[in-house]
Amino acid sequence: NAGVTQTPKFQVLKTGQSMTLQCAQDMNHNSMYWYRQDPGMGLRLIYYSASEGTTDKGEVPNGYNVSRLNKREFSLRLESAAPSQTSVYFCASSLVKNIQYFGAGTRLSVL
C-alpha cells in the first residue's frame, strides 16, 4: 500500500537554489494538496489541485509554483529558495468527503 509518496525525504539547499518536490498517489484521488508545517504551527496550505488540469493558490503560495502533471502526480517547485522556506512539506490527496491522506513529508532546510 504505497498511498502518497513524496521525494526526497530530506533536502538542504543554499539560498537562491531551486528544487522540485515530487508527489505521487496511487489511490486514484482527484484532488491533491501541498502544505507546509512550521514549528508550533499546524499545516498551512500552499497550493492545491481540485482535479487534473487545475491548480489554485492556498494560504501561503508566494515563492512556490506547482504542476499537476497527471492524475497521479503533483509537484511543488521552489524557483529561488529562501531561508523562510525552511519547513516540512506535506503532500496530500483526497477523494471522498475530502478525507486527505498524507505523504511522509519532506524536511527542507535552506541555508
Next chain:
Amino acid sequence: AQKITQTQPGMFVQEKEAVTLDCTYDTSDPSYGLFWYKQPSSGEMIFLIYQGSYDQQNATEGRYSLNFQKARKSANLVISASQLGDSAMYFCAMREIPAGGTSYGKLTFGQGTILTVHP
C-alpha cells in the same frame, strides 16, 4: 480570527485511561466537515476520524470518538483506553464546503495538542 482553536498545548494521561482533546471552530457555512489527525514523532500525518456538519450521530472509529456539539461549535476528540502508542501531536481540522458544492475543500488546521501517555 482563528478558524480552528486547540487550547491545550499539551495533555498528559495515564495508560488505559480516557482523554479528551479540545477543539473549537468558527464558520458561518452551514455545511462543513471536521477532522482529527495524529502526528507521531516520526512525522507522518495519520487520519483518525471525520464528522460532517449534518451527521446526526457522533463519529466513532475504534477507540476514537468525536464529541460533536454543533451549537457550541466544538468537536472534541475522545480517546478511550489510552495506549503508549497514542503519544503524539493531534490536530483538529475543518473543511468549509463552498457554495456550489464542489467536491474538494481546503482544510484549515489548528495548532495541535501534544498528548503524552504515561505508563
